[in-house]
Amino acid sequence: MREPFIKFENVSYSYEGDEEGILLPPVLKNVSFEIEKGSFVAVLGHNGSGKSTLAKLINMILYPTEGRIYIDGRDITDENMTEDDVYDIRRRIGMVFQNPDNQLVATVVEEDVAFGPENLGVEPSEIRRRVDEALETVGMSEFKRHSPHQLSGGQKQRIAIAGIIAMLPECIVFDESTAMLDPRGRAEVMDTIERLNRENGITVLHITHNMDEAVRADRVIVINDGRICIDGTPKEVFSSVEQLRLVGLDVPQVTELLYDLENCGFDVDHTELDEEKCADALAKLILGR
Amino acid sequence: MLKDITLGQFFPGNSVLHRADPRMKIILAIIYIVFVFLAKNSAAYLLAVGFTVLLVLLSRIKLSVVLKGLKPLLFIMVFTAFFNIFWTKGETVPLFSYGIITIYREGLWFAAVMIIRVACILAGSSVILTYTTSPISLTDGIERLLKPLKVIHVPVHEFAMMMTIALRFIPTLIEETDKIMNAQKARGADFNSGGLVKRAKALLPVLIPLFASSFRRAGELATAMECRCYRGDNGRTRMTKLRYSGIDIVLLILFAAFGTGIILMNIHLGFFLNFGMVL
Numbered sequence: 001m002r003e004p005f006i007k008f009e010n011v012s013y014s015y016e017g018d019e020e021g022i023l024l025p026p027v028l029k030n031v032s033f034e035i036e037k038g039s040f041v042a043v044l045g046h047n048g049s050g051k052s053t054l055a056k057l058i059n060m061i062l063y064p065t066e067g068r069i070y071i072d073g074r075d076i077t078d079e080n081m082t083e084d085d086v087y088d089i090r091r092r093i094g095m096v097f098q099n100p101d102n103q104l105v106a107t108v109v110e111e112d113v114a115f116g117p118e119n120l121g122v123e124p125s126e127i128r129r130r131v132d133e134a135l136e137t138v139g140m141s142e143f144k145r146h147s148p149h150q151l152s153g154g155q156k157q158r159i160a161i162a163g164i165i166a167m168l169p170e171c172i173v174f175d176e177s178t179a180m181l182d183p184r185g186r187a188e189v190m191d192t193i194e195r196l197n198r199e200n201g202i203t204v205l206h207i208t209h210n211m212d213e214a215v216r217a218d219r220v221i222v223i224n225d226g227r228i229c230i231d232g233t234p235k236e237v238f239s240s241v242e243q244l245r246l247v248g249l250d251v252p253q254v255t256e257l258l259y260d261l262e263n264c265g266f267d268v269d270h271t272e273l274d275e276e277k278c279a280d281a282l283a284k285l286i287l288g289r
Numbered sequence: 290m291l292k293d294i295t296l297g298q299f300f301p302g303n304s305v306l307h308r309a310d311p312r313m314k315i316i317l318a319i320i321y322i323v324f325v326f327l328a329k330n331s332a333a334y335l336l337a338v339g340f341t342v343l344l345v346l347l348s349r350i351k352l353s354v355v356l357k358g359l360k361p362l363l364f365i366m367v368f369t370a371f372f373n374i375f376w377t378k379g380e381t382v383p384l385f386s387y388g389i390i391t392i393y394r395e396g397l398w399f400a401a402v403m404i405i406r407v408a409c410i411l412a413g414s415s416v417i418l419t420y421t422t423s424p425i426s427l428t429d430g431i432e433r434l435l436k437p438l439k440v441i442h443v444p445v446h447e448f449a450m451m452m453t454i455a456l457r458f459i460p461t462l463i464e465e466t467d468k469i470m471n472a473q474k475a476r477g478a479d480f481n482s483g484g485l486v487k488r489a490k491a492l493l494p495v496l497i498p499l500f501a502s503s504f505r506r507a508g509e510l511a512t513a514m515e516c517r518c519y520r521g522d523n524g525r526t527r528m529t530k531l532r533y534s535g536i537d538i539v540l541l542i543l544f545a546a547f548g549t550g551i552i553l554m555n556i557h558l559g560f561f562l563n564f565g566m567v568l
Contacts (some may be wrong), residue, residue, distance in 0.1 A: 060511055087518045095516040102509035105517075107299055107457050108423045114528040116517040121524040143300045151461040163517065226409055 004034035005171060005203055006058060008056045011067035013053050026065065027053045029226040033160050033166075037170070040197040041168065042217035042234075043207045047200050050226045051207050055175045058205070059093045072170075091120060093163030096175040097117040101148075101155035109151075110135065110144040110158055116167040127166075134162040137200070155186020158192055165196070171203035172196065178213060190216065190266050211238070215273045222247065239271040254278040261285075298460065299423050305536055306421040311430025313537040317544050318417045323523040324548045325409050334405050334553035340547050341413045355420075357413050366407050368398035384447045426529070433531060441520040446522035454510070458503075465502060469495050 011031045015025040027050040035041055045051040045160050056062040057069060060076060068077045071089055094116075095104050099120070106112035110131050117127045120185040135141045138158040148156055157177055164172055174193060178186045190213055197204045206217060222230040224247035230237050238244070238255045249261065252273060258281065259270040268281050301307075304316070321344075325337050345355050381391025386392070418427060432449040439445050468478065473494050480491050 059516060061515065068464075083520075090516055090518050095511060097513055099506075100511060101461050102506050103513040105454065105457060105510070105514060106299065106424070107453075111423060111426075111528070115514075115519070118526055118528060119518040119520065121526050124526060127526070147299065147301065147460075148466070167517065225369055229366055253533065270567065271415075 003035040004070075005072055006035040006205075007070040008033050008057075009068040009070070011057065011064045011069060013057060013062060014065045014067075027058075027202075027226050028064075030067070031203070031223075031226070031228055033221060033231065034229060035203065036199075037203055039219060040194070040204045040217045041096065041206070041219045041221060043205060043221050043223060044209065044213035045207075045250060046209055049069035049223045049233045051223050052175055054223070055095065055173045055205070055207055058173055059090050059095050060171050061095075068100070074268075090146065091116075091167050092170050093171035094167060094172045096157070096164055096172060096177045098179050100153055100160050100180070103160045103163075104148045104156065107147045108144075109140065109146050109148060112148065112159060113144075113162045113166050116163050120167060130166045130168070131162075134166040137165055138162045146207075150184060153181045154188040157181060157189050161189070161192055161196075165200075165202075169202065171205065173205045173207070175207050176209070177206075178208060178210065184273050186210075186213075209249070210253075211250055213267050215252050222249065224248075234273055235271050238273060241270065298419065299421070299456075300350055300420050302421065303350055304347060304421065305540070306344070306348045306514070308534075308536055309421075309540055310531055310533050311422050311426045311538045312434050313533060313540065314422055315427075315430050316463060317540060318414050320544050320548060321413050321417060322410055324551045325406060325413070327555065328406075328551050329555045333551050334402065336386065336547070336550050336554055337409050340550075341409045341416075344378075344413055344416045348421050350416060354535050355416065358420075359408055359411055360414050362407060362411060366404050369403045369407075373403055377426050385552065387546050390526060423506040426531075427456075428453040429527065429529075429531060444447065446525075466495060466499055469498050494568055516546065 008031050011028060012026050014026040017024045018023070025250045027048075029056070036121060041053050043054065053062065057064055058071070064077055068075055070076070071093065075087075076089055104112050105115050113134055114127050114129045117130055122130070131144075131211055132141070135144055138161050140155065140162060141156050143151065143155065143159075147158060151159070160177075161211070163171070172193075177193075178189050178238040181189060192217060193204055193206060196202045204217075206213065208214060217234060220230070220232065220234050221228055222237060224242070224287045230240060230243060238251050241251050241255065250256070254275055255270055258268045258272055258278060261268050262270045266285060268285060272278055272281060309317075321340075328334050328337050345352060374392055374396045375390065377393055377396035377399050379395035381394055383391045383393050384397070422430070426447040431452070432445055435443070435445045435449075470478075474480070478494060480488065480492060480495075482488075483491070
């Protein structure tokens, strides 16, 4: 079997309290999972479930209190990690955050995209090439001389993504990157994320609390109260409607509708996630009678 | 109201001033400011004003934008002018005298000079530097000009980075201030009436959330920068290498001519157009 790209082994994490040395109750408890290279994984959970902490552990912004984390077979919780190793991990695993305004450093789009590769010490001509390519990938080439505050939220977030792509990462972690956007911006960013995964083969870890976005992933991990409670394909995860409601999460609208219909005694399959197919099923139900 | 502040904002473009090397532009801005201050008589000031207008034209920045940039300093200009008019004692006969108010020619002259100076320096340096230079290349310029100071452990790069970030967040924070003010207004806050003390107090509920959110932003930005492998100037390269070009030489000659012009006006016309006489 192929070595997983990200591997968590019994990882726990507690934030430090106000007083030094005193730990708050853990936010992550004994979490273990593996993520294959090239996969598109959505991490679901409501506020305070520990999903953002999980993201920060992956690219070494935080260190686990207990347990081991392996990236591409390398133990990043090893004490012998040098500073260069840390930066190598951060290059390979890019991270896009929630607020696009708080990630952009430069006042011109292309200079911001260049920030990452500049930090890595890439040759100027190579940076130029990467910046143009990254902007092309996110479809923002025509805005390269604009300043970020003239752009919409979705556009800013795509610039932030371009800034990460320019570092040529193997994996990108999206830490609620769509949460602050309007529906249109959300769709733009989701399409970009999906394309990066399908066309560029980048491993995607999409942290969200939006069910309709999680449906687009290959695999969904649901976190509740610091533990993984459901892990499977979107179909598997969202068919366990009761369990999801128990941990305070909604299900995608399609599933919710079909599930309620099923409960009222209609002959439909609530594991369906596709809107078109749902519409077909409803049409059959109404016209077939 | 707050959106009107354009000071310290970059307007992308492709004019001569946009294409000049940032290091050269910093030097030119210093030359410009020094010579505007050296101007002594009306002819020299006329030259300074003319040169400033030339710079604005060269930058292809809209005049309305430049004038807007002057607005925040309007109060200071009027204030200093006011003091100069009423508190300057001249040697000649007063132009106007009523009770304790006495206005001399010199007072009017100093007031005019003050306004011209401040307006020229503000408009000129904005056009040379902030409007036409992207903050990152401005920082780049400063960093490279001050590089020699690194030998004596001056944190040149860190200083430059701080400046870039400050400039980057000006529009963001202005937008946020606007939002908070509107939110407070919606809850009945009143920013536009009452005395100075009352108004200052009314601003407190705006400043506190603004401060709190700035700290949060700073934290998030620092994390994001770390995620993008930022570690000071350790092994850092730049996408655009700075290189002096023909434009820089032409500009340097132009500014040298301006400086020479000011000095010539000061020396040759100084005798005929002494400040007491011009008005």
